[in-house]
Amino acid sequence: MKTPIKAMLVGVSACALAAPALAYTISGTNPAGARSVVIRLHKPIPPGFVKLTLTAPPKNAGVAYALDFCIGPVANRSGLPTDRVVNVPEGQTRVEVVTSTIFSRNVFVVGQGTRVPVPYSVQVDYVP
Numbered sequence: 001m002k003t004p005i006k007a008m009l010v011g012v013s014a015c016a017l018a019a020p021a022l023a024y025t026i027s028g029t030n031p032a033g034a035r036s037v038v039i040r041l042h043k044p045i046p047p048g049f050v051k052l053t054l055t056a057p058p059k060n061a062g063v064a065y066a067l068d069f070c071i072g073p074v075a076n077r078s079g080l081p082t083d084r085v086v087n088v089p090e091g092q093t094r095v096e097v098v099t100s101t102i103f104s105r106n107v108f109v110v111g112q113g114t115r116v117p118v119p120y121s122v123q124v125d126y127v128p
Contacts, residue, residue, distance in 0.1 A: 022126045026039055047100055048128040051124075051127055052122055053095050054093065054096060055088065055122070056088040056089060057090075057119045058090060061116045062116060067112050071107070
């Protein structure tokens with residue numbers, strides 16, 4: 001009986017080690033209108049890559065909506081052609097992988113243009 005339990009513990013340990021070093025979820029509500037919300041990632045951001053799972057949960061906003069997640073400079077959030085923008089329609093999810101160094105000089109924001117607040121969710125996984 002002891003051998004199956006030990007084998008199970010070894011298997012669980014191996015699965016735990018295979019997972020990314022850090023993972024967490026940030027959820028919130030984007031206000032009505034064109035204002036964007038800064039999404040603050042936990043600091044320090046380890047070197048390597050950041051896998052962002054971006055979700056626009058279903059919400060009765062009266063119209064079809066989409067969220068724009070953007071990584072760009074603080075002075076001009078989501079206004080430059082060089083900014084990294086991911087459009088996520090209502091009820092959908094997109095995955096974006098970026099190098100962690102992008103956040104050393106840029107800010108991460110989410111925006112939308114409806115007249116009602118809509119939710120957002122970002123799962124952050126650090127990949128060495």
